[in-house]
Each structure stands twice: as structure tokens, then as C-alpha cells.
Amino acid sequence: MMDIEAIIYNPILRAILGLCLMGAVFGGACIAVWFERKLSADVQQRYGPNRVGPHGLLQLAADAIKLFTKEDIIPKNADRLLFVSAPILLMGSVFLMLVALPFGAIIINGQSYVIAATQMDISVLYIEAVSAISIIGIFMVAYSANNKFSTLGAFRNFARMVGYEVPLGICVVSVAIMAGSLDIVKIAEAQSPLWFIIMQPLGFVVFFIALMADMGRHPFDQNESEEELIAGFLTEYTSMRFGYVFFAEYIHLILGSMLVVLLFLGGWNLPTFLTDITIVGVILPTVYYLLKVALVMLGIIMIRWSLPRFRIDQVVDLSWKKLLPLSLLNLGWVIALGLLGVY
């Protein structure tokens, strides 16, 4: 048994696993883009992409070729250094998030091994911290372009994101109190009999809304608002530079859905009589977990195509005047439950 553990906990092998997960997430983002285009077409009673390949499946390859063969333009008024480094910062932010997030677990003989690039005892705090870097990335995108539409988009994005960062943090704290740990693996495993969505439904609602705002998903994408701001903060970006910022958004969507499942929807926990069977224990927890992630993503995408975009003052008021007090209320609820000895 010692040998297996030596292999599993070897940091270099874990780094290689992390690179594979990076590739998997890239592929997942491609599928998510195609899926969202198809789904939005269904919602709006259109066909969506249907020319390239069966059901438009090769559309993404076509788009990638298009992005690669577009001329890369840096406007002459732009700040070149910031313009070039902003997509790099955004990619760094999402991939640093990926490192600490588990992609499932393998259970052998009742012992669970997590599929993640690394494990740390403060992974929730770490994920919060690195995901907040994307605020700076988006602001760099807009400020460097020196374009009025971009600047408007960036300021809106900034006002929105700082507002939702606080309720998000308080909800994560409430979850961590209940699990008694800041390790995301321990938090997922603490939900073995009861999911945290049942213990703190209010916390789930606040976390879900705040996370959607944090990812810049539709009702909260004031930084883009195509109708008024052309493409918002991305107006001056062309070619694969645009592609990277776009991809960073979709990868953030996938990782955010994982975060929801890990913190509130029970992670990969299955009843032990199932996982005691070796073959089931190896495959089923990961499948079950990724299925839940896909369902959360489906929900987020459906919300995007069924709600109108909010105005910026409505969004900011929602975060400061409603979500922040509600998240503090949830924190009080969790503390009260703890003092009564419920968990």
C-alpha cells in the first residue's frame, strides 16, 4: 500500500496530472461553448450551428482556425505591455484555481484518493484569492485598450465584482465553519449524510447568485452589455487574444460549477455499500460528481438565456443591500446551529 501512496502523493506526478486536467478543462470549455450555442438556439427556437459537421459539432474547430488566422491588432493608442499581458493574467487566474479543485475521487477499500493537481489545507481560501485576480485582469484588458466602451465596461465590471466578493466570502466562511476545515476535500467529505444545501439553503442561494456575478455570467455581464457597449471591455481585442479572454470566462464557468457542487451539493459522496465494490468505487464517484457539475452548468446557462440583463445600479444594490445582510444572516444561523450542537 505504501508504494501506491508514494506514487499518488508524488508532487511531480501530480503536476503532470494537473496538466492533463488543464487539457480536459480546455476540451470541456469547447464542449460548453458548443452546448451553450445549441441550447440558446433551442430556447430561442433557432437551429444554432448546424453547417460544420454533424449537429455543428466541428463549429469550434472552425472557430479556432478562424481565430488563429485573424490578424492580431494592437491599437496605436493602447498601452502595449498591459494589452499583451492582460490575457496571460486571466489565464493564470483560472488555471491557478484549477490546481486546487478536485475533479472527482477514486475509492479503493474504503480509502478515497482525490483526483486533483494538489491538496492543501487552505484550498478554499486559496481558490477565493486566485479567482479574485481576474478583476485585475479584466480591468487591465479595458484600461490598456484606451477605448471609451472598454473603460465603461471595466468600471461597471469593477463595481459589480467588488460588491459580490464579500457575500461570496461570507458564504464560504459559513460552509467552512460547518465542515470545520478550509480544505475543500474535507468540506466535500463532511457532507456525507447531509448536503450543506439542506443545512443552509439561504447560504446556497446567496452563494449561487454571488458566484454567477463573480463569473460575469449573463444577468450580471454588465461589463459586456453588447447593446450599449459594442463588446464592452473586449472591444479592441482580436484574434486569439480575444479567444483567450473568452476561454477564461468559460473555464471559470466550469470551475465555478465545481465549486457549487463541492461546497453545497455533496461532492462525490456515495453510500458506502456502493463504494465497497471495487469497480464501482473507482468509477462511480467521479461520474456522479461530474454529472452534478454538468447539471449546475446547465442551470447557469438556462438562466442566461431566460433572464434580461440587469442595470448596473440594480446589480450593485442587489449585492450591497440584499445579499450582504442575507449572507450575514446565514452566518448567524450557522453559528446558532453550532452553539446548539446540531453539527
Next chain:
Amino acid sequence: MSGIIDISNIANSYIPVAVILIVALVMPPITMLIIKLVSPRSKASAKYATYEAGSVPVGNARIQFNVEYYLYAIAFVLFDIEVLFLYPWTTIFKGHDITSIATAEMLVFIFVVLFGYVYLIKKEALKWMK
């Protein structure tokens, strides 16, 4: 996690972080280099102008902005640091009752935060466009 080998060591658990960070930082520049090689180029100068819906760009985009945005930023800094103080406490809360110093101190802290929040609302600092 029974095995206390390698990655459970704090320093070692950040090796994958470093490797992936390097890959993530190197990937976009390499892609841009490939694009520079394969994409077509033209020498028209107008395409380097800032986009302003087709008209000639006027002035600079980096102007002084509404002060409201900065008030939100200050409020954010205050509250986010307060949330940060809650993090270490989360791991030790379990098992304490209301009389223990760990719980009492943090409850006092949360009430101070709440007081600050009510003050901000009363001062209308969090109101969009006064």
C-alpha cells in the same frame, strides 16, 4: 488521508501550482507567436485607430470617473478584510460554546462589522447616484 508523504507537506503541495502557473503564463505568448507567423498582414494605418463606432476618436478614454465607484471600492476593502479575519476562526469554532473566548470575541467582531454596515447605509454611502 492517512499517508503523510510528499504532497501533504506544505512546501511540496505548491510544486504543481508552480508548474501549472508557468505553463499557463507561457501558453498565450507562444500562441500569439504562431498567429504572427500564420495570419495575414496588411499595412493600412486606419485599422490601428481606436474604435469609436466608425467616427474619428475624440480625446482620451482615461478620464476622471464618477466618485461613486471609489466609494464602493473603499467599502469593499473594509468588508473583505473583515471576512479575511473570519477564515482562521472557522477551523476552530466547532465544539466551542457561547461562553468560550473564541466564540465571544468573534461574535463581538461580527457585531462591529454589522454596526459599520448600518452606518454606511445611514450615510447613504452605498447609494448609486445621489
